[in-house]
Amino acid sequence: MSIWYTEKHTPHSGITMEVKKSVYYGESEFQTLEILDTFEFGRMLLLDGVVMLTERDEFVYHEMLAHVPLNTHPSPEKVLVIGGGDGGTVREVLKHPQVKDVTLVEIDRMVVEAALTHLPGISEGLRDPRTRIVYGDGVRFVADSPPGTYDVILVDSTDPVGPAEALFSEDFFRNCENALGPDGVFVCQSESPFYHLPFMVDIFRRMDGIYPLVGFYLAAIPTYPSGNWSFLMGSRTAETTFPQCREHAQLQTKYYDRHIHLASFALPRFLAEALTK
Amino acid sequence: MSIWYTEKHTPHSGITMEVKKSVYYGESEFQTLEILDTFEFGRMLLLDGVVMLTERDEFVYHEMLAHVPLNTHPSPEKVLVIGGGDGGTVREVLKHPQVKDVTLVEIDRMVVEAALTHLPGISEGLRDPRTRIVYGDGVRFVADSPPGTYDVILVDSTDPVGPAEALFSEDFFRNCENALGPDGVFVCQSESPFYHLPFMVDIFRRMDGIYPLVGFYLAAIPTYPSGNWSFLMGSRTAETTFPQCREHAQLQTKYYDRHIHLASFALPRFLAEALTK
Numbered sequence: 001m002s003i004w005y006t007e008k009h010t011p012h013s014g015i016t017m018e019v020k021k022s023v024y025y026g027e028s029e030f031q032t033l034e035i036l037d038t039f040e041f042g043r044m045l046l047l048d049g050v051v052m053l054t055e056r057d058e059f060v061y062h063e064m065l066a067h068v069p070l071n072t073h074p075s076p077e078k079v080l081v082i083g084g085g086d087g088g089t090v091r092e093v094l095k096h097p098q099v100k101d102v103t104l105v106e107i108d109r110m111v112v113e114a115a116l117t118h119l120p121g122i123s124e125g126l127r128d129p130r131t132r133i134v135y136g137d138g139v140r141f142v143a144d145s146p147p148g149t150y151d152v153i154l155v156d157s158t159d160p161v162g163p164a165e166a167l168f169s170e171d172f173f174r175n176c177e178n179a180l181g182p183d184g185v186f187v188c189q190s191e192s193p194f195y196h197l198p199f200m201v202d203i204f205r206r207m208d209g210i211y212p213l214v215g216f217y218l219a220a221i222p223t224y225p226s227g228n229w230s231f232l233m234g235s236r237t238a239e240t241t242f243p244q245c246r247e248h249a250q251l252q253t254k255y256y257d258r259h260i261h262l263a264s265f266a267l268p269r270f271l272a273e274a275l276t277k
Numbered sequence: 278m279s280i281w282y283t284e285k286h287t288p289h290s291g292i293t294m295e296v297k298k299s300v301y302y303g304e305s306e307f308q309t310l311e312i313l314d315t316f317e318f319g320r321m322l323l324l325d326g327v328v329m330l331t332e333r334d335e336f337v338y339h340e341m342l343a344h345v346p347l348n349t350h351p352s353p354e355k356v357l358v359i360g361g362g363d364g365g366t367v368r369e370v371l372k373h374p375q376v377k378d379v380t381l382v383e384i385d386r387m388v389v390e391a392a393l394t395h396l397p398g399i400s401e402g403l404r405d406p407r408t409r410i411v412y413g414d415g416v417r418f419v420a421d422s423p424p425g426t427y428d429v430i431l432v433d434s435t436d437p438v439g440p441a442e443a444l445f446s447e448d449f450f451r452n453c454e455n456a457l458g459p460d461g462v463f464v465c466q467s468e469s470p471f472y473h474l475p476f477m478v479d480i481f482r483r484m485d486g487i488y489p490l491v492g493f494y495l496a497a498i499p500t501y502p503s504g505n506w507s508f509l510m511g512s513r514t515a516e517t518t519f520p521q522c523r524e525h526a527q528l529q530t531k532y533y534d535r536h537i538h539l540a541s542f543a544l545p546r547f548l549a550e551a552l553t554k
Contacts, residue, residue: 227504
C-alpha cells in the first residue's frame with residue numbers, strides 16, 4: 001500500500017508526496033493540526049490540511065524570516081513573533097546573541113504542544129529562557145502593546161485567508177509600526193510571486209503608506225507553492241535602509257548568508273513592474 | 278472526468294496538474310514527445326514523460342539560460358545552442374541585436390517540428406534568418422567544430438541520464454572550451470540544488486579543471502523539481518569575470534534584469550559549502 005498526500009496550490013495544480021505514517025492528529029477551536037512522516041521531506045506539519053513546514057526544507061523559511069530583519073536592524077534586542085507556534089522562527093532569532101528576549105504570540109496552544117512533542121529539532125527554542133510564550137490573538141496583542149516596545153516584529157502566519165486575514169490588514173500593519181522602536185523592522189511572510197501577485201501588490205501598497213521604507217525579498221522553499229516565496233519588510237525609519245547586511249554575529253545556517261541576504265531583494269521583473277504600476 | 282498529470286521528482290514526491298487535453302503525441306528514434314494543454318500552466322512539452330517547459334513559466338528558464346551569459350560576454354555575435362529544439366533559448370538569444378548568427382544543434386527533428394506547429398510563441402526564433410538549425414548529435418558537432426568558432430555556447434539539454442549524459446562529460450566540456458573564442462562563455466542547465474547536489478558538485482569539479490572561472494547561478498522555475506534551478510557557467514578567460522552584467526541592449530523580459538542577473542550568483546550556504554569541501 002502506498003499513501004500520497006497531495007496539496008493543491010491552485011484548483012488545477014499542486015505537489016504530492018508519499019507518506020510513511022501519520023504521527024499526530026488534533027483539532028482545536030481554531031484549526032486541525034496534522035503531522036505526517038513523509039519519505040522525502042521528513043515530518044511535515046499541516047494546519048487545516050495546508051503544509052506549514054517540513055523537516056527537510058523548513059530551514060530556508062525560518063532562516064530567511066529571522067536573519068534578514070535581524071541583520072538589518074542596528075541592534076535587535078527585543079523581538080516579537082506573531083504566529084510561528086512550531087518554534088522554528090524563534091530558534092533562528094535566538095541564534096543572535098544580542099537578542100535579550102523573544103515574545104511568541106500564538107493563538108493555538110495545540111501548535112506549540114504538538115511541536116514540542118513531535119518536532120523537537122524545530123521547537124527547541126521554545127524552551128529557551130529568553131523565550132516568553134503568550135497564547136492569544138496576535139492582532140489584539142499588538143494593538144495593546146505600548147509604543148516602541150520591540151526592535152523587530154516577525155509575522156509567521158498561515159495564508160491570508162480565515163484566521164490569518166487580519167494579520168495583513170492596514171490596522172495591524174499600523175499597530176505593529178506603533179509597537180516598534182525608532183529603528184524598528186517589520187517582516188511578514190507574503191506568499192508566492194507566481195501565484196499571489198495581486199495579493200502581493202495589495203499588501204505592498206498597504207504597507208507603503210505606513211512605513212517609510214518597504215520591500216520584498218525572496219527565498220527558495222521547495223514545499224511551498226511554486227517553490228519561490230516572498231517576505232515583505234518595512235523599516236520604521238528611512239535611516240535603517242535595506243538591503244544591507246550588518247552581520248551582527250557568526251550564524252550557523254544552511255541557507256542564509258550575507259550574499260543570500262543581499263541578493264534576496266532582487267525581484268523578477270514581472271514583480272518589480274507590478275509594484276511600480 | 279478530470280485528468281491529472283503527475284511527475285515524480287523523486288521516488289516519493291512530485292508535482293501534479295490537471296490536463297485539459299492532449300495536443301500532440303509522437304515517438305522518434307530518440308524519445309517520446311507529448312504536448313498537453315493544462316489548466317494552470319498552458320501547453321506543456323514532455324520528453325520521455327518529463328516536463329521540459331510550460332507556456333506559463335518557460336520565460337524564466339529561457340531568459341536566464343540566454344541573457345546571463347550573453348550579458349557576461351563582451352561582444353556576443355556567434356552563439357551555439359545544443360539541444361533546445363523547442364526554440365525558447367534561440368528566441369531569447371535573438372533579442373540581442375549584437376548576435377549575428379545562432380546555430381541550433383538538435384538531435385531530434387520531431388522536437389523542432391512539434392514546437393513550430395504547437396508552441397508558436399516559443400519556437401518563433403527558429404524561423405529567424407539569423408538561425409541555422411542542424412539536426413545531429415551535439416557532442417559530435419562540438420568535437421568537429423573548428424577552434425574559436427563561438428562566442429557563447431548554451432547547453433539546453435534534458436536531465437543528465439540517457440541521451441543527454443554525454444553533454445555533461447569532461448570530454449564535452451573540453452571540446453566546448455576549444456570551440457569557444459578567446460572571451461568565450463559556456464553555460465549548461467545543471468539541475469536542482471535541493472535534489473541533485475552531488476551531481477552539481479561533480480560537474481562543478483569537472484568544469485573547474487577546464488575553465489579558469491566557473492560558477493553556478495540560480496533561477497525560480499515553478500514546474501521544475503523543487504522550483505529552484507541551477508545553471509553552470511564557465512568563462513574561457515579570467516578577464517571575462519562574473520558576476521557582471523554588461524547590458525548590451527534593452528531587453529524585453531519578464532524575469533531577467535540586471536538586478537536578477539547579479540543576484541542569481543548568490544548561492545545557498547549548503548550549496549556554496551558543498552563546492553568548497
